[in-house]
Amino acid sequence: MTVTARSLKNLQVEIQASNHAILADEPIRDGGDDAGPSPYDLLLSSLAACKVMTVHLYARRKQWPVETVSLTLNHRKISADECEDCQTQGKAKVDIIECEISFDGDLDEAQIKRLADIADRCPIHRTLTSETKIRTAVLS
Missing domain, CATH: 3.30.300.20 (K homology (KH) domain)
Incomplete structure (x- = not known):
């Protein structure tokens, strides 16, 4: 089982888990854009x-x-x-x-x-x- 992650803009992170792409981010109050969990x-x-x-x-x-x-x-x-x-x-x-x-x-x-x-x-x-x-x- 392997998961990869790559930084995008600001605090956003593109995660690849098996065949699924997930976008993680921080809430606006923590400096993120709230574009994902x-x-x-x-x-x-x-x-x-x-x-x-x-x-x-x-x-x-x-x-x-x-x-x-x-x-x-x-x-x-x-x-x-x-x-x-x-x-x-x-x-x-x-x-x-x-x-x-x-x-x-x-x-x-x-x-x-x-x-x-x-x-x-x-x-x-x-x-x-x-x-x-x-x-x-x-x-x-």
Whole structure:
């Protein structure tokens, strides 16, 4: 899996992901032209898409009647000392992603609970909550 990116005018970035072109940008308040989603919008979009797809694949395999999965994600940064369940301490910033999820379909409470658990096991969720190394090489 390879994604390429190339700067355009101002803060706009042309992203090529498989056969799909995406334009990323920053909002006007942050110096961009608001011509596309911001990097954090793209991050949350990836997580949202992965959670929805993972739930649908699981429900399909179980033959559960999931019609629609709806999801809202919010991101914010807080001071670690404001976070009751964070390992980081002090004034360091901690990223908080809040997720609200709902399922449409003739599902019982046990199925709904299981689907919520499955959503939290999607590959992107696991990547974001595990140790990740990013190794950068500068090409000349």
